[in-house]
Each structure stands twice: as structure tokens, then as C-alpha cells.
Amino acid sequence: MVVGVEHAVQGTLDELGTPLSQITFVVFDLETTGVSAGEHAITEIGAVKVRGGEVLGEFATLVDPGTPIPPFISVLTGITDAMVAQAPRIGSVLPAFLEFSAGATLVAHNAGFDVGFVKAACAAHGHPPPAHPVLDTVTLARKLLTRDEAPNCKLATLARLFSSTEPCHRALSDARATVDVLHALIERAGSFGVHTLEELRGFTRAPTPAQRRNRHLAEAIPSAPGVYVFEDERGDPLYVGKSVNLRTRVRGYFTASETRPRIREMVGIAARVRPIVCATPLEAEVRELRLIGEAKPRYNRRSRFPEKVVWLKLTDELFPRLSIVREVKDDGAAYLGPFSGSRTADDARAALHEAVPLRRCTERITARTGRPACALAGIGRCGAPCEGRQSPEEYGRHVAAARRAMEVDATPVFAALEARMARLAAEQRYEEAAADRDRLAAYLRASARMQRLRALTSIPQLVAAAPAAGGGWEMHVIRYGRLVSAGVMPAGAHPAPFVAALTATAETVVPGPGPTPAAGAEETECVLRWLEGPGVRLVELDEGTEGTRDAEGTGGTGDTRDTAGAGGTGIGGDGAGRGWSMPVTGSARLLERIERARRATDAAERPHRRREGRPLR
Structure with a gap:
């Protein structure tokens, strides 16, 4: 019997890759002229062709952008409108640059x-879009340099380390400096066994x-x-995240797909990853928010300080005023x-003051204050209760109008600002009209948001279901807008x-103000x-004792409309519950009018702003 023998075969150069030399x-x-490729234009191109450490050629030209160059760009680059007045347009320059770079690997700093x-x-x-391989010297520098060597990866910083050319925000000069940075980084990469473009x-x-060292954490x-929850050696949270599949998401932090520098840094110092399994994705999303707000992990950027929000308060005093506060009280x-x-x-607050003549002074006013009125009284913007010209009853009509505008009907504020604009x-x-807009x-964004929140937070208990990904139903119990229980019904x-068990074990909620x-x-x-x-x-x-209520808290249905009905216990009930509703005169419809007008104005102004060199909004 003849036994076959496997022979070693030497790989080809193609399989090894193309040497960097x-x-x-x-x-x-x-x-x-700016930072947006879709809205701004090129004013100068500079390029250097190199191979094996030798310069093969250079390409440099100014480009007429077709629009005035913004003054701050001229100050930054030194390129003025006069300099580009006789320069070719990009349509003429582009073919020459594409020919110059044909067959090459493109390199740029922040490519x-x-x-x-x-x-x-x-x-x-x-x-056709360039199909060249692309290298970014910023990415290379972040991989190859330590913070001790370079505190940041700006071109000016790297050029001080590796180049005799000082970048000056002119294209060819910056390209020459980038060549020196590229060669230095390639030399540094060689010590890691990197010798081909593919490597x-x-x-x-x-x-x-x-x-790679911490992959075992997943x-x-x-x-x-x-x-x-990524935790350090002391058990302190470093980063909190959520996922519908914890294993897949956490493993991604230890692969090349995770490129965020600060997150890579966090992964390097993490000692453990603590999973918190949730019944549903909604429960995971809510738990993430609560954990970030409580622990404030230093590598999370979003939702760390929910307590820093502010509120506009119509104070409860004899002559109320509008005040900005950080805390909602039961007052x-x-x-x-x-x-x-x-x-x-x-x-x-300024929008509300335009519609309702509330006082703007900050002193507490009593029936005996009797101090001189301010200038607002002279121009009819305040009834001067401080001077005794307005009784608490007369002033109270303005207070009621302000309260209604804040909570139910935004129309008076909209009408007053619309007339002024x-x-x-x-x-x-x-410009003054735009400021009023x-x-x-x-005002409308805050009002629409609050009305939307109130539609849910006024309901003592709501149970809802949605089809689960693996079959069955995701069930959630919500009390006064807070998720208190979650489960998956087979x-x-x-x-x-199932609903009885879910609600019986749900968190008890005592609503605040x-x-x-x-x-x-x-x-x-x-x-x-x-x-x-x-x-x-x-x-x-469960409508409870509050049910649907109007803004004055009378307990009636007021001028509301249902946004959802509710049947008895069952999925897809069509009963006549009225607990989830929004004001008919709510702010969302008026906000859409403002946003639609803004979009139309921006679209009409865009060509003029381009011609005048003004920033596009």
C-alpha cells in the first residue's frame, strides 16, 4: 500500500502581501470653506506622491470655491477671495488630481x-468615487504612540516629533508634514512585525x-x-450599557470593531463585567438609565446627571411670577x-411673558408692599401690583391664563409671538423676529413634552403587552409613568x-409632585x-381617582381626547377607558407649524447663505 505524503508548499508573494517599500x-x-462635505467647498489641494521613502512628485493648486470664503477661514488658512479669484473650479481640478493619485494608496491626517x-x-x-485603499495617520498614531510621547494626535503635535515641516493650514505644507509623520509611523509599525500594506x-x-488581554471577561x-456593568478592581462602575443580547454585545468590546479610544481605554482597566439579566429590552433600557443616573460611571457620557434639569415654575404666592428652579416641590x-x-x-419664560403680563421682579409682594413700579408698568407690560394698582383678584386672572398656557392650551402664547414676529x-x-421664533x-417643545409625559404619568396603573421576539408577549406594568414590573407571558x-401575578409583585409607587x-x-x-x-x-x-383631568385639576375630562382606549383584562381590548389622553389644544400641533416654517425658511435661504459665505443652519 502506498501512503500519500503531504509536501510543504511555499506561499507566493501575492499571498504574503505587498511590501510597504x-x-x-x-x-x-x-x-x-467649512466642515461639511455636502455644503462647503474645496479651496486648495496639496498632495505628495512617495514610494520607498522617496518623493516622486507633488500636486498643488488653489481652487475657486464659487462662494465667498468665510472670514474666520481666511484668518485660519491665509487663503482669501482675491487669491482664488483666478483659480480653476473643482470641476477642472478634480480630473488632474484623480490622475495624479491613480493606482496609489491615499493617505491623509483625519482621512x-x-x-x-x-x-x-x-x-x-x-x-466614480475613488476606490483607492485609504490610510489615516490619526488612526495609526493612536495605535503606535503613547500619551507620554504625544498628548494628542493633532498634525501639529506629531509634526513637532517627526517632521521639520511645520503645518500652517496650507494644503501642500500640511501634506509634506504628513509624509514625514507617515514614514515615522511606518518605521514604528515595523517593530510590531508590520511589513506589508495588508498588515x-x-x-x-x-x-x-x-x-485581547481582557477577552476572558466576556x-x-x-x-x-x-x-x-464594566467594573474596576474596587467594584466601582466604569461603564454601563444595555443590549438585547448581552453576550454578543460585551464580546464586541474586545474585538477590532470597538474603535472608540475612550472605550478601549476603559476596557483595558476593567476587572470584571457584571451582567444584569432583564425580562425584556424595555426593562434593560430603563435599568440602564437608572444605573447611569445613580452610579455616574466616568466613561458614560449620556444620562449621567438627570438631576441637572431645570423647570419653569409659576410660584404659589399672592402675586405669582415665573421662576427657573431645579426642584419640583409639592407646593x-x-x-x-x-x-x-x-x-x-x-x-x-420670555415667550410666556409676551403673552401674559406677569410681573418680572423677584421680590415677594404683599398687599402692603407699596413700592414704586418698574419701567414695565409704564409700557403696559405689567399691572404694577407692587404699587397697589392691581388687586390679587385682577392679577389672578393673568395667573390662571399663564397656568393654562403652561399645561393645556398653548394657543395664546403662539398667537402673541406670531403677531410680534x-x-x-x-x-x-x-433677527429679532428669528429670536422670538x-x-x-x-416654549412649545417643553410644553408638548410635558403634555406627552402627563398623559402617562397621571395614570395610577397601566398594563401593556407587545409580541415578544421568541413568541409570547412582553408584558409591562407602569405606574405613574414608572416601569415597575416586566415579564414575558408564554x-x-x-x-x-399572568397579569395578576405581575401586578402583585410589582414595585409600589408613591407619586411625588x-x-x-x-x-x-x-x-x-x-x-x-x-x-x-x-x-x-x-x-x-386603572384611572384611579385622578382619571383624565384638566389643567386646573377639577377631575373632569376637560378638553382632552383619547390617545388609547382600554378594555378589561385581555390583549387587544377595545373598551371605553379614557385614562390615556392628550389636550385637544396641546402644543404638538403648534410646534409642528414652527418646525415646518423653519425648514421652509432654511431651504429658501440656503442658496443665498452659500453665496454670501454665511454658515448654513
Whole structure:
């Protein structure tokens, strides 16, 4: 019997890859009129062709952008309108640059920016997009340099280390500096066994040593929806995230697909990953928000400080005023919000003051105050209760109008600002009119958001279901806008006993004051997004003693409309429950009018703004 013998076969050079010494690189840089490839134009192209460390040629030209160069760009680059007046347009320059770079590997510092402008120019002038391999010296530097060597990866910083050419925001000079940086980084990569283009491109995508070292942290993570918490040696949370599949998501942090520098840094110092399995994706989303707000992990950027929101408060005193506060109290006052910052809240307050002549002074006024009135009284913007010219009853009518505008009917504020904007526009005071439009939009956004939140947070208990991915139904119990219980009911099971068990074990909620009495606004909005998703069915709705109420708290249905009905215990009931409703005169419809007008104005102004070199909004 003859036994076959396997012979070793030497690989071909093609299989080994192309040595870097044989690669032609075109290192290029662009100067532009702005940062958006779709809206701004190229003003200068500079490129250097190199191979094996030798310069083969250079390409440099100014480009007429077809629009005035913004002054701050001229200050930054030194390129003025006069310099580009006789320069060719990009349609003439682009074919020459594409020919110069044909067959080469493109290199740029922050390549996504420069390549994006080249692709946009190709699309605008009928050229196919460049199919060249692309290298980014920023990405290479982040992989190869330590913070001790380079505190950042800006071109000027790297050029001080590796180049005698100082970048000056002129295309050819910056391209020459980038050539020196590229050669230095390639030399550094050689110590890691990187000798071919394929290895270099793979090296930039490879996980860091710290990522590879900590891969074992993902081994015991289950394949289930939930929340994951990266912790350090002391058990302090570093980062909190959520996923519908914890195992798949956590394993992704230890692969080349994770490219965020700060997250790679976090993975390197993590000592463990703690999974928190949740019954449903909604529960995972809510738990993530709560954990981030409580622990404030230093590598999370979103939702870390929910307590920093502010509210616009109509104070509860003899002569109420509008005040910006950080806390909602059970003091009988009316609240509008939440706002992300004081500036936005102040814009909304200005809009309300335009419609309702409330006092703007901050002193507490009593029936005996008797101090001189301010200038607002002289121009009819305040009834001067401080001077005794307005009784508490007369002033109370304005307070009632303000409360109604804050909570139910935005029409008076909209009408007052609309009339003022029309008057300003007729007087050609367009910037003042635009400022009023922005104030009105800030008020309407907050009002629409609060009305949407109140529609849910006023309901003592709501049970809803949605089809689960693996069959059955995702069930959630929501009390005053707070998710208090979650589970998955098997397909074919009767809902009554399942709902009874779910509600019996749910968290007890004692509602606090204000529009968000039991949970943060962001959590309630997560619940609302789920409730408004496809396939969601209301199972139970307990109106309690509050039911649907108007803004004055009379307990009646007021001028509301249903946004959802509720049947008895069952999935897809069509009963006549009225617990989830929104005001007919709500702010959402008026906000859409403002946003539609803004979009139309921006579209009409866009060509003029381009010609005048003004930034596009």
C-alpha cells in the first residue's frame, strides 16, 4: 500500500502581501470653506506622491470655491477671495488630481474629512468615487504612540516629533508634514512585525493588547437581554450599557470593531463585567438609565446627571411670577419642563411673558408692599401690583391664563409671538423676529413634552403587552409613568393570572409632585416610545381617582381626547377607558407649524447663505 505524503508548499508573494517599500502613497490635504462635505467647498489641494521613502512628485493648486470664503477661514488658512479669484473650479481640478493619485494608496491626517470632500466632488461632477485603499495617520498614531510621547494626535503635535515641516493650514505644507509623520509611523509599525500594506491596514483595525488581554471577561456573559456593568478592581462602575443580547454585545468590546479610544481605554482597566439579566429590552433600557443616573460611571457620557434639569415654575404666592428652579416641590405651584439648561428655560419664560403680563421682579409682594413700579408698568407690560394698582383678584386672572398656557392650551402664547414676529418682519427686523421664533419653539417643545409625559404619568396603573421576539408577549406594568414590573407571558397562556401575578409583585409607587411624579422624564419617554411602538396592546388601565383631568385639576375630562382606549383584562381590548389622553389644544400641533416654517425658511435661504459665505443652519 502506498501512503500519500503531504509536501510543504511555499506561499507566493501575492499571498504574503505587498511590501510597504513597494507601495505608492499619495499623501494629500485639503483646505475648505467649512466642515461639511455636502455644503462647503474645496479651496486648495496639496498632495505628495512617495514610494520607498522617496518623493516622486507633488500636486498643488488653489481652487475657486464659487462662494465667498468665510472670514474666520481666511484668518485660519491665509487663503482669501482675491487669491482664488483666478483659480480653476473643482470641476477642472478634480480630473488632474484623480490622475495624479491613480493606482496609489491615499493617505491623509483625519482621512475621513478629506476623502469625504473628494467623494462629494466626484459625485457632483459625474466621476466614480475613488476606490483607492485609504490610510489615516490619526488612526495609526493612536495605535503606535503613547500619551507620554504625544498628548494628542493633532498634525501639529506629531509634526513637532517627526517632521521639520511645520503645518500652517496650507494644503501642500500640511501634506509634506504628513509624509514625514507617515514614514515615522511606518518605521514604528515595523517593530510590531508590520511589513506589508495588508498588515498595516489590519494593524489599525486590530484590537489593542489590553482588549485581547481582557477577552476572558466576556466568557460567562449570558445570551439574554439586559444591562452590563464594566467594573474596576474596587467594584466601582466604569461603564454601563444595555443590549438585547448581552453576550454578543460585551464580546464586541474586545474585538477590532470597538474603535472608540475612550472605550478601549476603559476596557483595558476593567476587572470584571457584571451582567444584569432583564425580562425584556424595555426593562434593560430603563435599568440602564437608572444605573447611569445613580452610579455616574466616568466613561458614560449620556444620562449621567438627570438631576441637572431645570423647570419653569409659576410660584404659589399672592402675586405669582415665573421662576427657573431645579426642584419640583409639592407646593401648589405650576411647573413647565424639564429643560436641559437655564438658557432654554429663560427663552420659554420670555415667550410666556409676551403673552401674559406677569410681573418680572423677584421680590415677594404683599398687599402692603407699596413700592414704586418698574419701567414695565409704564409700557403696559405689567399691572404694577407692587404699587397697589392691581388687586390679587385682577392679577389672578393673568395667573390662571399663564397656568393654562403652561399645561393645556398653548394657543395664546403662539398667537402673541406670531403677531410680534409679523410686526418685526414688516419692519425688516428679521433677527429679532428669528429670536422670538426660537423662544416660541423652546416654549412649545417643553410644553408638548410635558403634555406627552402627563398623559402617562397621571395614570395610577397601566398594563401593556407587545409580541415578544421568541413568541409570547412582553408584558409591562407602569405606574405613574414608572416601569415597575416586566415579564414575558408564554404563547397560549391566559393573560388574567399572568397579569395578576405581575401586578402583585410589582414595585409600589408613591407619586411625588409635578409632571414626572415617579420617574425621570427620560425614563418615562422610554416607556412612551415602547407604548407607541408597533403591535403594543393595552391590557389594563386603572384611572384611579385622578382619571383624565384638566389643567386646573377639577377631575373632569376637560378638553382632552383619547390617545388609547382600554378594555378589561385581555390583549387587544377595545373598551371605553379614557385614562390615556392628550389636550385637544396641546402644543404638538403648534410646534409642528414652527418646525415646518423653519425648514421652509432654511431651504429658501440656503442658496443665498452659500453665496454670501454665511454658515448654513
